[in-house]
Amino acid sequence: xxxxxxxxxxxxxxxxxxxxxxxxxxxxxxxxxxxxxxxxxxxxxxxxxxxxxxxxxxxxxxxxxxxxxxxxxxxxxxxxxxxxx
Numbered sequence: 001x002x003x004x005x006x007x008x009x010x011x012x013x014x015x016x017x018x019x020x021x022x023x024x025x026x027x028x029x030x031x032x033x034x035x036x037x038x039x040x041x042x043x044x045x046x047x048x049x050x051x052x053x054x055x056x057x058x059x060x061x062x063x064x065x066x067x068x069x070x071x072x073x074x075x076x077x078x079x080x081x082x083x084x085x
Contacts, residue, residue, distance in 0.1 A: 001064060001065065001066040001070065002064075002065050002066075002070050002071065002073075002074040003062055003063060003064040003065065003074070004062070004063055004074065004077075004078050005060055005061070005062050005063075006060065006061055006063065006078070006081045006082070006085065007058065007059070007060045008055055008056065008057055008058065008059050008060075008061065008085050009057065009085065010057060010084070010085045011057055012056075012057070013054075013055045013056040013057055013059065013085075014035075014050055014051065014053065014055040014061075014085060015051070016051065018084040018085060019047055019050045019051055020047060021080075021084065022044055022050065022080065022084070023044065023045055023046070023047050023050070025044075025076065025077070025080050026043075026044035026045045026077070027045050028076075029065075029067070029069050029072070029073040029076075030067050030068045030069050031065050031066055031067025031068065031069050031070045031073045032065070032066050032067055033045070033063065033064070033065050033073060033077060034063070034064045034065075035050060035053070035055075035061050035062075035063055036061060036062045036063075036064065037053055037055055037059055037060070037061045037062070040053045040054075041053075044063075044077070063077055063078070063081065065077060
């Protein structure tokens with residue numbers, strides 16, 4: 001398993017538009033990708049679960065990636081978060 005932490009810089013946090021794009025990105029990988037914050041967690045392929053976490057600007061999330069293509073997936077997810085959140 002690989003993981004990274006990211007502090008959200010987007011003014012409105014994880015909201016519909018980038019969350020929808022995140023779901024599409026996450027579905028490209030065989031690995032399971034989970035976004036965690038505190039006691040909340042959501043699979044990156046589940047839009048409503050991601051939005052239901054209520055991630056706001058300044059919150060730090062942990063992204064965990066586990067599976068056959070986890071090296072590529074963790075690198076791409078980190079870049080995605082840096083460019084979109």
